[in-house]
């Protein structure tokens with residue numbers, strides 16, 4: 001079998017080398033010239049799998065994207081050709097949950113407003129939105145949820161409309177796929193009118209797709225509403241986000257909310273499973289990850305937002321990444337993405353809690369909770 005894969009996918013060798021010949025290319029460079037004799041194509045979000053690309057791939061039988069989003073795949077064309085395809089639902093949802101929690105803590109500390117005092121609204125309650133909700137509820141923070149498709153499917157509420165979230169929430173975090181048609185389109189879901197109605201001093205987080213927020217409208221609204229706070233991981237026109245919007249954002253990163261070593265490996269494992277369809281076992285996470293946990297941390301009894309932020313920063317430092325991202329522009333968007341491939345999830349940090357209540361909270365946040373050892377740590 002001839003496999004063509006994005007060179008930045010995790011665990012390519014241990015997962016796919018036994019299945020055939022694996023050729024690696026930079027994702028953005030994969031084009032019709034590369035696909036003539038390819039049986040299986042493994043991509044990330046940066047490769048647009050268009051009808052034109054598929055037309056140049058007569059032997060193609062399988063397309064896998066190691067991502068949650070599918071907006072870069074021409075699904076109708078794949079299905080018309082009978083090409084099996086898969087994405088990797090939920091693979092990096094924990095990484096997104098951790099990114100958003102850290103972004104909110106940064107804004108809480110910066111604005112001197114305890115996170116627990118904010119009314120937080122989540123738009124989209126699938127894998128990533130739920131990962132954010134889980135972490136906030138670990139801190140005792142309830143959220144208002146907006147997800148019309150889920151609401152219509154009868155999922156347990158309460159549910160709120162987007163207009164209600166905008167009216168009531170101090171914080172809105174977006175977790176929807178990019179959808180351009182149908183009953184619930186999300187393209188420019190936050191347009192100029194809705195952005196203009198955000199509450200005074202509201203925080204807006206976008207870690208789903210840049211096009212879900214009208215970026216030009218956001219520039220105009222933020223320019224006249226300096227009270228708004230923005231945490232933006234995704235942008236219209238990636239890898240060339242609008243410089244004016246980057247400048248206006250409080251936190252800006254290069255579409256890396258879902259980047260974690262664990263999330264990347266999970267994505268590759270899911271593609272392996274879909275490709276082999278049970279013909280051989282998929283290697284376990286522990287084998288692919290290796291034994292490389294961080295040194296344990298002993299915690300104080302009381303943890304305020306700043307303490308929790310410091311703990312989280314010892315795993316991954318979003319404020320530092322924000323600075324590196326800004327310094328890398330205008331050309332370095334993909335360089336920052338590459339540089340984030342080694343980020344670990346909270347579970348890589350063993351923590352020794354001071355109280356049993358804290359132990360429960362830290363476990364629910366995703367940390368590996370350890371008992372005290374004989375040295376008190």
Ligand SMILES: NC(=O)C1=CN([C@@H]2O[C@H](COP(=O)(O)OP(=O)(O)OC[C@H]3O[C@@H](n4cnc5c(N)ncnc54)[C@H](O)[C@@H]3O)[C@@H](O)[C@H]2O)C=CC1
Nearest residue numbers: 068069124125126127128147149176177184207208257258
């Ligand atoms: N920045 C990053 O690194 C990452 C970005 N993403 C993006 O986040 C998106 C969401 O990911 P998941 O939560 O895992 O997807 P998911 O498919 O599990 O959940 C999406 C949810 O959005 C809801 N939804 C659809 N249209 C809606 C609308 N108009 N209003 C409110 N809710 C709506 C759906 O009913 C569903 O519950 C992905 O499609 C991808 O584009 C995902 C992972 C990483």
Ligand SMILES: O=C(O)C(=O)[C@H](O)COP(=O)(O)O
Nearest residue numbers: 044045046067068069258259
């Ligand atoms: O999973 C998704 O959807 C994402 O947006 C990914 O986190 C983007 O990752 P890459 O496509 O850059 O691997």
